Amino acid sequence: MDESTKVITVKDVYKSYQLSKNAPLIPVLNGVNFEIHKRDFAIIYGSSGSGKSTILHHVVGLEVPSKGKIFIDDKDITVLSDEERGILRAKKIGMVYQVCYWIKSLLVWENVAMPLLIIGYPPKVAKDKAFYALEQISMEKYSYKYPVQLSGGEQQRIGLARAIINDPEIVIADEPTGNLDTVSAKGIMDYLQFMNKRQGRTIVMVTHNLSYLALASRTIAMKDGKVVSAESQEIQNMIKQRQI
Amino acid sequence: MTKMRMKNKVLFLLSYRSLWSHRLRAILTITGVTIGIASIIFLVSLGYGLEQLVTNQIANFSAFTIIETSSSNARIVKMDQEAIQKISEFPKIQSVGRVANLAGRIKKVESDSTAETVIIAGDANYWKLAEIKPDDGNLPKEKNEMMINKSVLNLINENSNDVIGKTLKLSAIIPAELRQGEEQATTTVEDIELKVSGLSNDEQSPIVYLDDNLLLDNGMDKYSSFKVQVAEKDSKSIAETRAFLDNFGYKTDYIGDTISEINQVFSLFRVILAAFGLIALVVAALGTFNTLTISLLERTREVGLMKALGMRNRDIYKLFLVESLIIGIFGGIIGLFVGVILGQVINLVVRLLAVKSQVETISLFSTPWLFAVGVASFSIIVGFLTGLYPAKRAVKINALDALKYE
Numbered sequence A: 001m002d003e004s005t006k007v008i009t010v011k012d013v014y015k016s017y018q019l020s021k022n023a024p025l026i027p028v029l030n031g032v033n034f035e036i037h038k039r040d041f042a043i044i045y046g047s048s049g050s051g052k053s054t055i056l057h058h059v060v061g062l063e064v065p066s067k068g069k070i071f072i073d074d075k076d077i078t079v080l081s082d083e084e085r086g087i088l089r090a091k092k093i094g095m096v097y098q099v100c101y102w103i104k105s106l107l108v109w110e111n112v113a114m115p116l117l118i119i120g121y122p123p124k125v126a127k128d129k130a131f132y133a134l135e136q137i138s139m140e141k142y143s144y145k146y147p148v149q150l151s152g153g154e155q156q157r158i159g160l161a162r163a164i165i166n167d168p169e170i171v172i173a174d175e176p177t178g179n180l181d182t183v184s185a186k187g188i189m190d191y192l193q194f195m196n197k198r199q200g201r202t203i204v205m206v207t208h209n210l211s212y213l214a215l216a217s218r219t220i221a222m223k224d225g226k227v228v229s230a231e232s233q234e235i236q237n238m239i240k241q242r243q244i
Numbered sequence B: 001m002t003k004m005r006m007k008n009k010v011l012f013l014l015s016y017r018s019l020w021s022h023r024l025r026a027i028l029t030i031t032g033v034t035i036g037i038a039s040i041i042f043l044v045s046l047g048y049g050l051e052q053l054v055t056n057q058i059a060n061f062s063a064f065t066i067i068e069t070s071s072s073n074a075r076i077v078k079m080d081q082e083a084i085q086k087i088s089e090f091p092k093i094q095s096v097g098r099v100a101n102l103a104g105r106i107k108k109v110e111s112d113s114t115a116e117t118v119i120i121a122g123d124a125n126y127w128k129l130a131e132i133k134p135d136d137g138n139l140p141k142e143k144n145e146m147m148i149n150k151s152v153l154n155l156i157n158e159n160s161n162d163v164i165g166k167t168l169k170l171s172a173i174i175p176a177e178l179r180q181g182e183e184q185a186t187t188t189v190e191d192i193e194l195k196v197s198g199l200s201n202d203e204q205s206p207i208v209y210l211d212d213n214l215l216l217d218n219g220m221d222k223y224s225s226f227k228v229q230v231a232e233k234d235s236k237s238i239a240e241t242r243a244f245l246d247n248f249g250y251k252t253d254y255i256g257d258t259i260s261e262i263n264q265v266f267s268l269f270r271v272i273l274a275a276f277g278l279i280a281l282v283v284a285a286l287g288t289f290n291t292l293t294i295s296l297l298e299r300t301r302e303v304g305l306m307k308a309l310g311m312r313n314r315d316i317y318k319l320f321l322v323e324s325l326i327i328g329i330f331g332g333i334i335g336l337f338v339g340v341i342l343g344q345v346i347n348l349v350v351r352l353l354a355v356k357s358q359v360e361t362i363s364l365f366s367t368p369w370l371f372a373v374g375v376a377s378f379s380i381i382v383g384f385l386t387g388l389y390p391a392k393r394a395v396k397i398n399a400l401d402a403l404k405y406e
């Protein structure tokens, strides 16, 4: 297996927002460059507001850059339509957020099965897969509950099950442990590592917890909408001041 | 990897779950549509029922089998014995009642003071078809008999108790139109002595009823009009008979012409009733719209999630449309049943009351099934239209905006 295949390539990405019609442009990403290879466990870190979430949104295709290119498996996703990016996302990328979002009227297993149903799986097959995924993380006992009845840690685990139900190559996690106690957080990190090491998925994670950096095969430090060197003065200062 | 589209069954279940997760709201909204549809069905069924009631009542008249036949030009289109002969041969015609209307004078045998009167000279068929009956005594059966009405009695100062059997003197003025031949002049038959065979209580203008043969013997050759009775009162027989008579040059009048005017009045009435029901439905549609909009606002984040998970726009569009269709379908079908059953229950109550008080039973409500199905479909269409805008707005939701939690 070619371990050094590029899975994600972010090339010179700029993004600025305009809050209203005649308002000045707010630059958020100012020429971001990085590459993530197959089976990487990549961690993006940096101070709050440095553009970490924004670049992840670009990678999953929920945003398009003002300038620059983003490739997933050598395919330029910036030229695709919204719907094509949606399909790509449904098939290749699993996502986890700091806060889990659910379809409140659906049961846990139905929420987990949702990504499969969206791409047209028959409900029976989707159900079997969802139950299997829930068993894998020992959450099957919650299958017939509603997600909001569960704790934050439990929800996050189920969120991970949903993220990989489609067997995606890439899992994107934006501060998945941000709201969790240390025990729950460890569970999530173990599971992400399991996905990476055992299941061979490429993980891209944003975190504030710098102790996780040791787990990463690749780290990307961000500041003011740019990737900066980990040795840079600013990052070192921040680490010292525990600002990250 | 599958390249399949989201299953419609799944979309339906999603919509259904989302509706049902706000049970009370869903029930109230569907109830609104139900009331709207039920009131349209109920009111318009009342309209149909009343129309049927009225037309059935009228259709039961024997008048419904009768075509009034007259001539607009008595000289050219004659109404004489020969004409009656020809008309009677037409197979659809059962009988022909003949009548001549003319003027005359009447007086007591012993007195000189006369009174002006109308003379109606007809045959037995005519009396039957025109429903002319004596209140006392008999219709004139012989040439020397006549029936008179109360007004005549008053004019000649006779007493109603002993007038039957008495003899009175009648002069009849036979106008040229009722006469044939070269002379074509009005002739007066003076002072024929006739026995009063019957009395009619009507108190309009003075009328003397005669047997037509009397005047036929005295210089009358033609009649004023015929009452033509058809054997069957189906519209085909009526139309054929009228065409037959029209061919002769006669002028025909038929009470059914009035019925179609009544029908027009009733269809206007139905439209008015439907308009009232429609108001209820419009209110219900606004309610549905409101529910869908609230549901959309509540689920902005869910829509964002579904988009983030890769759900296609057309599927999101369908999701909201199906929700409003469910409201329309349920409301329509339940409303249909409620409306029909309500009308039938009232019918039943009226029928029971009628049986109890031993009067004729009637149905106030009648629902043509085509109309019922039409209204139910209308509800579904309204549901569909109401869903269009919220569905469009759902598609426009930006996944990222929806998912931002700060």
Ligand SMILES: Nc1ncnc2c1ncn2[C@@H]1O[C@H](COP(=O)(O)OP(=O)(O)O)[C@@H](O)[C@H]1O
Residues within 6 Å of the ligand: A017, A018, A019, A026, A028, A047, A048, A049, A050, A051, A052, A053, A054, A055
């Ligand atoms: N849609 C947007 N419109 C305007 N500003 C935005 C938008 N999205 C993000 N930003 C701004 O971009 C900056 C970076 O945001 P974000 O990527 O969420 O930072 P991080 O995740 O690193 O904390 C913030 O200052 C944020 O306010």
Ligand SMILES: [Mg+2]
Residues within 6 Å of the ligand: A052, A053, A054, A174
């Ligand atoms: Mg962030």
